[in-house]
Amino acid sequence: MKKILVVYISLLALxxxxxxxxxxxxxxxxxxxxxxxxxxxxxxxxxxxxxxPVSSEVFLDSTPKLANDRAxxxxxxxxxxxxxxxxxxxxxxxxxxLKKTExxxxxxxxxxxxxFYNSKSYPKDSLPLKEDLALKISWKLxxxxxxxxxxxxxxxxxxxxxxxxxxxxADATVDTTISxxxxxxxxxxxxxxxxxxxxxMKKLSKACHLQLRLSAPEAARTYRFYGAGTLYYPKLxxxxxxxxxxxxxxxxxxxxxxxxxxxxxxxxVLHGGIYDSLVLEYENAPIMKALSDFYGDEFxxxxxxxxxxxxxxxxxxxTFARDDSQGSSELGLPIQVVxxxxxxxxxxxxxxxxxxxxxxxxxxxxxxxxMIFYDGDSLTLQVTYGLRDFINRARDGRxxxxxxxxxxxxxxxxxxxxxxxxxxxxxxSYVFFSHFDHARYDFTPALKQPATLKLWLANKxxxx
Numbered sequence: 001m002k003k004i005l006v007v008y009i010s011l012l013a014l015x016x017x018x019x020x021x022x023x024x025x026x027x028x029x030x031x032x033x034x035x036x037x038x039x040x041x042x043x044x045x046x047x048x049x050x051x052x053p054v055s056s057e058v059f060l061d062s063t064p065k066l067a068n069d070r071a072x073x074x075x076x077x078x079x080x081x082x083x084x085x086x087x088x089x090x091x092x093x094x095x096x097x098l099k100k101t102e103x104x105x106x107x108x109x110x111x112x113x114x115x116f117y118n119s120k121s122y123p124k125d126s127l128p129l130k131e132d133l134a135l136k137i138s139w140k141l142x143x144x145x146x147x148x149x150x151x152x153x154x155x156x157x158x159x160x161x162x163x164x165x166x167x168x169x170a171d172a173t174v175d176t177t178i179s180x181x182x183x184x185x186x187x188x189x190x191x192x193x194x195x196x197x198x199x200x201m202k203k204l205s206k207a208c209h210l211q212l213r214l215s216a217p218e219a220a221r222t223y224r225f226y227g228a229g230t231l232y233y234p235k236l237x238x239x240x241x242x243x244x245x246x247x248x249x250x251x252x253x254x255x256x257x258x259x260x261x262x263x264x265x266x267x268x269v270l271h272g273g274i275y276d277s278l279v280l281e282y283e284n285a286p287i288m289k290a291l292s293d294f295y296g297d298e299f300x301x302x303x304x305x306x307x308x309x310x311x312x313x314x315x316x317x318x319t320f321a322r323d324d325s326q327g328s329s330e331l332g333l334p335i336q337v338v339x340x341x342x343x344x345x346x347x348x349x350x351x352x353x354x355x356x357x358x359x360x361x362x363x364x365x366x367x368x369x370x371m372i373f374y375d376g377d378s379l380t381l382q383v384t385y386g387l388r389d390f391i392n393r394a395r396d397g398r399x400x401x402x403x404x405x406x407x408x409x410x411x412x413x414x415x416x417x418x419x420x421x422x423x424x425x426x427x428x429s430y431v432f433f434s435h436f437d438h439a440r441y442d443f444t445p446a447l448k449q450p451a452t453l454k455l456w457l458a459n460k461x462x463x464x
Contacts, residue, residue: 043314048290048453051318053280054399056268056447060260061275064165066158067256068229070113074133074219077271077328077440080259081222082215083110084165085234085251088153090146090207094247097240099202105239106193108212111232112182113224116435121411123332129182129221135191136215138170141200144207153209154252165255168213172196180223189223193236212236212251217259221330222438228254268443272335272406273436278443282400287453291391300395315357315456316387317369318402321449322379324372329439333409334367334374336432341386342401344393351403352385360416367413372406372441374413379446387455406441409433 064084072081085108098104116122144150174194182189191214201208226232228251236249258274270278292299329335339354356370369380383402390400412431420430 043456043458044294046290046294046455046457048287048455050450051282051286051453052450053447054283055279055281056443057279058268058270059277059279060258060271062166062258062260064162064255064257065275066162066227067254068227070116070230071110071225071227071234071254072222072256072273072438073110073214073225074216074222075261076222076330076438078261078269079271079274079438079440080215080217080261082213082257082259083225084168084214084255084257085212085228085236086153086161086253086255087210087212087236087249087251088144088150088208089249090144090150091247092206094238095201095205098198098238101240101242103195103241104198105241106198107237108191108193108214109235109237110189110191110225111234112187112189113226114187116224117182118184119433119435121331121333121409121430121433127183128186129180129223131180131220133178133180133216134218135176135178136173136213136217137176137191137194137197138168138173138213138215139197140169140171140209140211141197141204142209143204144209145205146207149207149209158253161253162255165211165257168257170213172200182223189225193238198238213257217261224435228252268447270404270406270441270443272329272439272441276405277340278404280402280404280447282402282453284394284397284399287390287400288394300391312458313384313388313391313455314458316382316384317380317454318383319369319378319380319452319454320443320446321451322372322377323445324374326445327372327439327441329373329409329437331409331433331437332373333411333433333437334371334413335409335437335439335441336368336407337370337372337379337381338405338407339370339381339383340403340405341383341389342403343386343389349401354382354385356382356418357384358416358418363416364414368410368418371410371413373439374410383453387453404443406436406439409435409437 067083071083073083074081117127174196176192176194178189178191180189201210225234228234234251234254236251238247238249239245240247262269268278270276288299340351341354342349343352344350362369366376367374369378370382372379381402381404386400386402390398410431411433412429415429415431417429418431420428420432423429
């Protein structure tokens, strides 16, 4: 019977709706009764204040990533964004003409990511974007003599190519300056190819493998372009003036390489649009003591060899102090904070992303509580999966761990659907902007102030 009750209440935890969050006991009891849950199974709340992390660590994954969909160039929020393009081609006539052509010229065409800059949600007062951009162009050039050489380059897996980019050693680097202009009509940015690279290519005869890297660490912002896997892929144009022709070469893949320029190694800083995360660990003892006081006896419950299963966590929320003045964003929109918890899986710790439960009445009146760059001075994150696992396995003395990451900008902070949806008029209502904001948020001040954990507990003792 005990096992059946455990399964039953677990299903209850998955089905609970927003109406019980912050509800009084009468409303909660009525809801439980409507679900056919015996009245003896009470849902109670417990708040545990004064929690500070025993450890906090930021993980920034600087491994190069494919950028075949969209590519970023420039600098924002103390992160530099580089583009690397991978070319390989076999054309003996082209190399013969290149050798005898003086002067040859070339440029790389990068096409502006129009869905971003032309979006109704992009701040129009930010356009036009105009800048004389200090650019570093570096390259690696390998000689080939046959079509099979080009095929062998194509056989290099994406993962292997990306891992090699992490150890980038250029054959040469040239500093240059280009003029960048982005308006609602400008669609292309032209990057002049240095004569040094063309001179190196003149020494080839049939085939080449060219890896071209663009860096602009001193840029005032990041620029967004289409990647190699789109209809508006970058193009390398080489001009032979006497022949009045341009030769076009297309990259078969592009990569995005980030560099962290933060100067504070101990600061809890998160960035938007890249793969970084903040992992917090909270000590076991304060939570266990609060639960012992709450139940009036020792917690965790140690009778027998099983887990302490007197209750299931229906909902768990961690509330932090918030000070948006320590952050910066490009778009000026609220940004969701995404949460994951570390739970036990077959004896090993596994990170599981939390499912967000909606408190609709609160959201409609005040907006989602899990956002930064918004009204209010607190940030509330749901950690239900993590606390449920933590409490049921608390007897082994483990600490509670959670992960935070910056998500998408929020277009409708008071929309309780929390997902894009079709309205009754058959229009699409967009809750989120489909592009990340290259934002920066320093959680260090917030972590110096105590957080509050609130638990909603479904009691599994039917006689209480």
